[in-house]
Amino acid sequence: MAEEIFQNETIKQILAHYKKIWAIGHAQSVLGWDMEVNMPKRAIQERSVAQGELSVLSQSFMLEPKFVELVEKAEGLELNDYERGVVRVLKRDIKIAKAFPPEFVREMSEVRSKATMAWAEAKEKNDYKKFEPYLDKIMELAKKAADYLGYEEYPYDALLDLFEEGLTTREVDRVFEKLEKDLKPLLDKILEEGRVPREHPLENEKYDQNAMEKVNLEVLRLFRYPLGERGRLDVSPHPFTIGFGIHDVRITTRYEGFDFRRTLLAVIHEFGHALYELQTDERFMFSPIAGGVSLGIHESQSRFWENIIGRSIEFVELIYPILRENLPFMANYTQEDLYNYINIVRPDFIRTEADVVTYNFHVLLRYKLEKLMVNEGVKASELPELWNEEMERLLGIRPKTYREGILQDIHWAHGTIGYFPTYTLGTLLSAQIASYMRKDIPDFSEKVRKGEFEEIKGWLREKVHKYGSMYEPKELLKRSFGEGINPDYFIAYVKEKYLG
């Protein structure tokens, strides 16, 4: 019998009530997954109403006075770490649920829907004006949200905290200043030296979807992702991972029919997210501390598998035979071709297709503009010019259309402001974690080459995954690694990988 981790009577009462909220969350996740993966087109109206009703229900259970009182009472009690985690997460959830008045939630949801439709049309027609008024409205609501939530220094802090508990503008500034100072010269040097390829004919090779799916499944089998037991691989317009519980964590990818590294690296990336959820302590089931703690920590896991493992020479060696067996055109390419193709560095317009190095400048650009809008009141009308200037300054290229510029991402239309920085934090952290891991597993590279991932997975479980959300991100890092996010590791990794 597993040791009982929740002992306190008040905590037990809290968890009993929380089960309803958990069940609604479970249902919302399944409905969301189904919408992306399976749902027939015209089902959207009924599905949206169902999701809306479930959100309202969940919020009302979260704010039930009896429940809020129990959580407040629990704060003053002597608790173990697990129990303290439960109280921390719920206090935060209650605070967020309480912060927004119902009219605001309704307005936000309406503006979000309309803005998303306007964005889609604007992007299709390459007509920024169609989106501009909605972007102003979204930013106005974001500032309002920040006011409702409260902040110490900048309104943007309140928004950052929604995605990365405890993160501040000041900290993100420090990280990006460092990147500009140290990574920018590295990028220039990589491009100048020309040793790293800027393009490869494999980018244009067309693949058969069934064959590529076989490759993806083989790779997931190498990782021992529990397909059919505790997970699935499906197809959706944008790859994502979703956990319905500890024993049901599903990933998706997409098949574009060419440039196979996109679907392959997406699968490896999503596997990294899934592993985090799958390796959470099983005793956290049905509790608010099950599942990953923040977007940044989550992204560190996906990037670890995508960049550190997936783009390594040893991994290329491991999977080259699988690709040879399933993709006929691979007969014309060597293992070295595959490595070069997967490690191209090239300034380009689209963030989601960017390489490991330039990716962070795409994020920096968005972060700067978000800050300008939220903290400085810059208007949507000024953005395209700011975007283009910053793009030129950072990557030396200037988009010719809105579609490959400011209209490329859906995030702002969705109203998720403060989300982008977590992509870079995760990327930096993945290199940092890899460095710690190599100390504990000196034959790390050899293990990857042989496809022996169990020790690597076990290490990640012990250092990060098993804790779920019981510690806040900064505390988790301090406990497991003794330091917070430090860009030096990533810079050293880039230097060694591309200029070493």
Next chain:
Amino acid sequence: MAEEIFQNETIKQILAHYKKIWAIGHAQSVLGWDMEVNMPKRAIQERSVAQGELSVLSQSFMLEPKFVELVEKAEGLELNDYERGVVRVLKRDIKIAKAFPPEFVREMSEVRSKATMAWAEAKEKNDYKKFEPYLDKIMELAKKAADYLGYEEYPYDALLDLFEEGLTTREVDRVFEKLEKDLKPLLDKILEEGRVPREHPLENEKYDQNAMEKVNLEVLRLFRYPLGERGRLDVSPHPFTIGFGIHDVRITTRYEGFDFRRTLLAVIHEFGHALYELQTDERFMFSPIAGGVSLGIHESQSRFWENIIGRSIEFVELIYPILRENLPFMANYTQEDLYNYINIVRPDFIRTEADVVTYNFHVLLRYKLEKLMVNEGVKASELPELWNEEMERLLGIRPKTYREGILQDIHWAHGTIGYFPTYTLGTLLSAQIASYMRKDIPDFSEKVRKGEFEEIKGWLREKVHKYGSMYEPKELLKRSFGEGINPDYFIAYVKEKYLG
């Protein structure tokens, strides 16, 4: 703008509250579908807890005093037919939700889980003793349920009503007496004359799953089932139809790899169910009168498409080319072979594989035993012998194993007692509806031959589908057809089809 059908203020308040219940029902359906079609194995524990919590929530919203009061108040008001339908359905739902004390619901759910596991093991090992005590327990709980629900004449009436609103033992008795008297001699004559085939080599032909899936999709396209728009075809262990709303009605089938008529007729059968839900008046969306009114009426729709259309000579003519194109072995068989294969009549042990004629005797047998257990207190220990005797009397065969006898169906293990009779009611009604339709659409057969189904679908929509659950089953039949279920039509249909 569509005419507003819900005008009364009290009804509007009722529907506003009902939206929560609708949303939970929507979520429960999606979770249920996912469980059958997609769910990884080890997800079962978390999924069961989520479903349990959602059931409790739904029941508590149904019994919220404010809501119950509104429904009671509405009963006394002057309402239109739509509004009266809402009140009728909700009164019934509230009555059922109120009837069972929480301890009973919990016990039922536990016994059901255990009984289902015991049944699966018993069936696998052909060991009835393993299931026997659970069957007694299930029947004891069924009698208790009947007492909670209340009844006028027999406890079994209360159980029948759960699946078919207003149906009584007395009525079902009358139907089956008629079938025994008139259908039994017809079956004997069919078997004696030997004109109708009792087997066909197509039963043993193996098919490729992808090829067969193409056939199924082609057939659904012939019917203009809105694949991808408002529906899907998926794979599950047992074929079923589920509606998440008016614009999302999904069907499943299974592929056994041989005897292709099973998967094909399953798809046609499920299409019939789906069409009923898809053609409900769109204005009923989010209300309790959306969706089919009862199992019997539903089954009449599925059987209409499966038997009346799917097994007709004209339909065989229509789909023969599709089968020829996709199944290589069909090159060795004529259209007549296909017709004979689809219309075999053969007394056999398994209900789900039975033909149109013998099927009803399988149901009669189960109905008799259920009545004996619920109304007369007959014990599970006596059942196998009763089963075998009745099988011999009705179909002239005696099962040699429990597996092909009393252990074949999951229904009793699931605690669904009173469900079986609706299979036969639906079958009878499908022949009855076909007879009415032929009067209104004299070139019905010609239309099927040409694959012109729109007028047929329109007729079903106007006579049955569009009403959703606004009228109770008997009233619906009286309004649309002027008479209730009458076995004569089915008997005439069998006589003409097999002896004509």
